[in-house]
Every structure is written in structure tokens, then in C-alpha cells.
Amino acid sequence: MTTLYRVRTTWSYTPGGPGYTNLYFGTTDPLAAGAQTAVNDVQAFWNAIKGLIPQTVVLQVDPLVVMVEDVTSEQVGEIGVATPPASITCTGTGLFAAPAGCTVQWNTVSFLYGRRVRGRSYIVPLVGSAFEANGTLAAAGNTTLTNAAAALVAGGSNLVVYTRRRLAKPADPTTGAPAVTARPGGSSLVISSTVRDIAAVLRSRRD
Numbered sequence: 001m002t003t004l005y006r007v008r009t010t011w012s013y014t015p016g017g018p019g020y021t022n023l024y025f026g027t028t029d030p031l032a033a034g035a036q037t038a039v040n041d042v043q044a045f046w047n048a049i050k051g052l053i054p055q056t057v058v059l060q061v062d063p064l065v066v067m068v069e070d071v072t073s074e075q076v077g078e079i080g081v082a083t084p085p086a087s088i089t090c091t092g093t094g095l096f097a098a099p100a101g102c103t104v105q106w107n108t109v110s111f112l113y114g115r116r117v118r119g120r121s122y123i124v125p126l127v128g129s130a131f132e133a134n135g136t137l138a139a140a141g142n143t144t145l146t147n148a149a150a151a152l153v154a155g156g157s158n159l160v161v162y163t164r165r166r167l168a169k170p171a172d173p174t175t176g177a178p179a180v181t182a183r184p185g186g187s188s189l190v191i192s193s194t195v196r197d198i199a200a201v202l203r204s205r206r207d
Helices: 031-052 139-154
Strands: 003-012 019-026 058-061 064-069 074-080 100-112 115-123 159-163 186-189 192-195
Touching: 003 031, 003 074, 003 159, 019 031, 019 115, 019 186, 031 058, 031 064, 031 074, 031 139, 100 139, 100 159, 100 186, 115 159, 139 192
Parallel strands: none
Antiparallel strands: 003 019, 003 058, 003 064, 019 159, 064 074, 100 115, 100 192, 159 186
16 A cells, blocks of 8 residues: 555636646655645646646645545545645636646556556646647647646656545446446556647536
8 A cells, every 4th residue: 555645736717617636646755845845846837837728717736735545545644735835827818718628648657457557637728829720739838738747757756646446336227237346546656748639628627
């Protein structure tokens, strides 16, 4: 079992908001210093891409870092960082579609339950100028996102993909749904990132 830091960012002032982006990191010793590093790295990621996000959006990285046990998915503690992050008012201008943006894929070399472990973060919304006329990401915006994601992976905060535990469920004869077996959770170290060159639609602000 591994204890993880959970760093949450709240997206405010967006239609359907607030929204949340949760990122997970392996803990380090001393715990308080590691939590501060994780918060600082997340703050730097958002600052690097704030020009692609509409200026109506305010991002707030939570100064209270939650500690989660990866196998059991239980919260086991909290750490308030000594240097709280300032709110980030994004600076992108122009028209935008509230549910439209892009995704960053977090890559690992781990396999769990027969599949390679990958994570995904939605960066939604993005301003219209972040896209080409054909709906793909503009080259400049793609470069900005790619560099910011790579810096987060390369930082000292041990970004991981967290797989939550799955609880057992009995078969449902009414709907025909089969029984679901329980599975423990886990975590896998992120080794690289990929910004997909297509638009993504976020159906829930909590995706």
C-alpha cells in the first residue's frame, strides 16, 4: 500500500461550475515538504497555461492536501501547506464554448487488471483561439500545453495515476446487470504526458 497526496484545484466562474481537477502524487519524507512541492508544481502548471483558459475562470489550488491510501481508497490524513497558493485569474480572451477544451494523458509503464494504466485530465474550457478551424489544437497552444504537462511530470512531486478501488456489487435481475467483483486500488508513477490534438467535451464539471 502507498499513501498519496491529493491536490485539488477548483474552477470557479464557469457555466455549470464549480469544477474540480484532482491530481495525485506519491508522498515523500518529510510529508509537509512533499505536500508543498506538489502544490507548487500544480500551481506552476496552471500558471503556464492560464493564457489558454478564458479570463472568466479563476483557478484555486487547495492549500489543504488530502492523504489517501491507494489500495483501500481511504483518506488517512490532511496537511495544510505552509505557503498557500494564490488564486489564478486566467487571461485568455475571445469567444469560447463552455464544455470544449482538450485532454492531457498521463502515461505510465504499469499494468493493472490486464490493461496499461493511463490517466487523463480535462482542460476545459479553452478559448476559441486555442483551436484551428478544423477543430484540432492550434500549434502554439498545443506546445504550451505539452511543455506545461511535461514540466509537471519532470517536477519533484512524483505525479501518479491513481486507480480507485472497486466495490463488489451483486447481479441485478431487474436490469440484467452482472455481478461486479471487488478490486483493490493502486497507483502508478507517471513517466510522460501526451496532449491529444483534438477537442474534448466535458460532460460534467467533476469529470
